[in-house]
Amino acid sequence: MSVNIENRGSRAAVIGLGSMGFGMAQSMKRAGLDVTGYDITQAVVERFVAEGGRGAQALADAVEGADIIVSVVVNAAQTEAVLFGPEGIARAMEPGAVFVSSATMDPAIARSLAERLEALGLHYLDAPISGGAAKAAKGELTIMASGTPEAFAAARPALDAMAAKVYELGDAAGIGAAFKMINQLLAGVHIAAACEAISFAAKQGLDLEKVYEVITASAGNSWMFENRIPHVLAGDYTPLSAIEIFVKDLGIVQDMARAERYPVPLVAAALQMYLAASGAGMGRDDDSSLARLYAQLSGAELPGKNKEPNKS
Template identity: 55%
Template sequence: MSQSSSKVLGVVGLGSMGMGAALSAVRAGVSTWGIDPRAEAGEKFAAGGGQVAKSLAELGAKCDVVLVLVVNAAQTEDVLFGQDGLASSLRSGSVVVTAATVDPTLPPVWAERLLERGIHLIDGPVSGGAKKAADGQMTVMASGTPEAFAAAGNVLEAYSGKVYRLGDKPGVGSTVKMVNQHLAGVHIAAACEGMALGIRAGADPEALYEVICNSAGMSWMFQNRVPHILQGDYTPLSAVNIFVKDLGIVLDAARKYSFPLPLAAAAHQLYIGTASAGYGGEDDSAVVKYYAKLSGITLPAAKADAKADAKGQA
């Protein structure tokens, strides 16, 4: 449903999530600029009706709200405060929405630095995966001042299905996303472990998937990721290395609170082991390959005529 806005949106990072968010905003009637170092990403966005900026400086000068959907905190900081970063090109009164999974202590620091230039920050990580991003149905876990939300207007709603306003200070959104990543990482690891166990014990993997999806042991991650295993398709929709990073953030934050996370720690070791075995760049369901190496099980072969239908990220 169209929800046109007088605000101009910029999207930094046209990956699977950023592209979906940007094109969803275009479909919602929001004038949208995008930028990505990959030329093919810009071409795809332009073909979908978006406008492609040649530099961060150009994008910042054109936009009222900028969604920064890059990989990590280092990239976010570079986009904001690096050479020709948004801090030097955005107008006073504009808004930055940071969406990468980061340590919750960082968004308040970024917000303070930006506010010195009159720029607002909304701590707004997202969840839902590539498909929900493409459908404009992502969940946004947002926190920031009332002034920041007022300045953003309805732009966040243009690329999402649900916007949760979680607090008046940046950092709360990233705290909630951190908990989401804790659970997502553990659930994926458990799904891979369960499938590997079933295969090792002689269960038909297709039947095992069907039964679990209709039983109490089912989780969204099991239902979403196991089809990648069944089709032998480990195209990185969300890579193993993402959870090496994200669960590392979770564990580092918990350490500051002297809070034990034995399940997250065990899952983190599985992702590290999987990455060390050479699968870090593959889909996070490749944790099952680590179990295959340990146990000698034979996983379903790749199906040349099909890609995994259940596309998603955390």
């Protein structure tokens, strides 16, 4: 996004400067917003300041004077703590400000957080993100958003700065979260299926590079097969997205489905494999480590499969 003159004067705060949040803060700054960054790790705040942003040492300081607060924390519990915990910002936000929540969570919790914040006269935009750190840094995320027209209007400068595509999915919080959970259901099952398939091919002694070539050109292809299997072929399980992410997200799907009396046998099977991978010491490794798990369980030989789980 190029600098937009209309953004001058918009003040934003980014809560959580991890690989996604840092890039999103950079994108907003590049688009002309006045951005303050906050993270519990002070070193990343200093890095953001070194790149010309503002930094805050406390949550309340970060949101003072901000029209838009973008929360890029890990889950619902952290989101609730940011808003309503002991240091929570709900009471410190400026009148009319909007809280843009990007964590993946159960839609019911998103609805509840929105109701509590709206009761204080503030806005909540349910805005899960998709796209990874590289797209975050380039301002090219996909955002699956829902909320009141007022929440969208207030968040617009930040949305335009962060995203190549903003889906406007409804006028209440929870809908964006529900769309994100459908995506995570599919993504999590597809990674598990890709790993079940590639290690089965290895068990049969097939040429795995050729399997990748044939499958990516066939009806068995998925976005995740195409994206993750190269990690397996390279024997490189450096975490781009970790096993624990899908332990969390398929766990949310399973809990939602149980509450709604909806059976999810594929999610349940995939979740067990992510749990087994985590239990076997690969929780912080790349989610394609499921292929190593299948190999360990079957004696299949993968490129570099005897590499130790990542201890970083």
